[in-house]
């Protein structure tokens with residue numbers, strides 16, 4: 394079964410009562426049993442079944458099965474948001490005295506957990522320069538319980554070699570976790586590169602329509618189960634309604650991603666030649682610093698890019714407000730194009746100097762390519778650049 398088929402068919406079937414062609418939304422908090430012994434067996438986890446929707450739910454299970462198959466994993470579980478997936482995973486494995494190695498360029502919320510929360514619980518956090526694989530290997534070798542990666546990163550699309558770092562992590566027995574939100578399972582399967590667990594903010598490309606939030610985790614069964622047991626008590630569970638929306642979105646995931654991969658490449662090439670554009674960050678461009686690694690570990694370069702205008706932040710304001718086919722909004726991975734300046738959105742809490750240290754120019758624009766016609770998007774960008 395190829396990915397597009399798996400996205401449509403996996404998880405479906407058991408719930409399709411009376412010949413329904415889609416799985417229903419099961420909005421039941423609890424599940425009843427006539428046989429107390431059968432109930433007991435499910436409660437003990439000895440047979441499959443549903444007890445209470447904070448643990449799991451039939452509609453949610455359909456979605457979990459889809460990500461399990463698409464990521465080639467033994468097991469999968471779900472969360473109320475992407476950040477719930479990340480925080481539950483980190484807090485499951487990182488207790489007092491443990492050491493985590495990660496990147497300076499992780500998603501803003503993740504970075505906050507590393508810098509503000511984990512140290513309070515006595516966890517030793519080491520964040521390395523994102524593209525310095527040598528430093529990462531050295532820090533991993535010093536002792537590491539969990540290696541946390543994200544690739545490509547936000548907003549400059551830095552690329553990290555998962556296989557190389559997973560090999561280093563294996564030597565010291567660390568659990569390797571990769572946030573695969575930007576790439577999606579269509580373009581990248583971290584488990585095949587040696588990761589133990591893969592995380593998604595399902596809010597983004599998987600849902601794909603900016604209308605539901607969720608988080609997913611897939612990987613080695615014993616590790617997924619540990620996080621699941623933490624989450625079922627902690628309570629950051631996914632509800633049936635958003636689970637249905639995300640599973641519905643995932644049925645068209647490959648179609649959307651193929652379009653977004655192609656459009657992003659076309660737009661990145663166009664921007665690269667434009668005199669008002671100083672720099673373009675897209676892993677599909679040969680000039681991108683992570684291009685060689687991306688070529689090896691990704692089967693498509695994705696729908697996310699960023700570019701710096703040749704000028705100040707004033708120019709960014711003028712350009713963005715001149716665009717027609719875009720929502721100036723946070724988030725990414727939707728059918729509609731979304732854009733915004735990292736300086737005043739994702740990286741607003743950093744000083745200009747901190748942004749410079751991460752290689753984020755003040756005139757940077759993050760652009761999440763939608764599924765609109767690429768000629769319309771190009772024309773729109775061209776007219777907006779023409780106004781500068």
Ligand SMILES: *Cc1c(COP(=O)(O)O)cnc(C)c1O
Pocket residue numbers: 474475476477500502543547572574575594595596597606607608
């Ligand atoms: C959005 C995002 C998250 C957080 O997901 P939420 O669903 O908003 O909680 C985590 N990682 C990456 C890379 C993201 O883009």
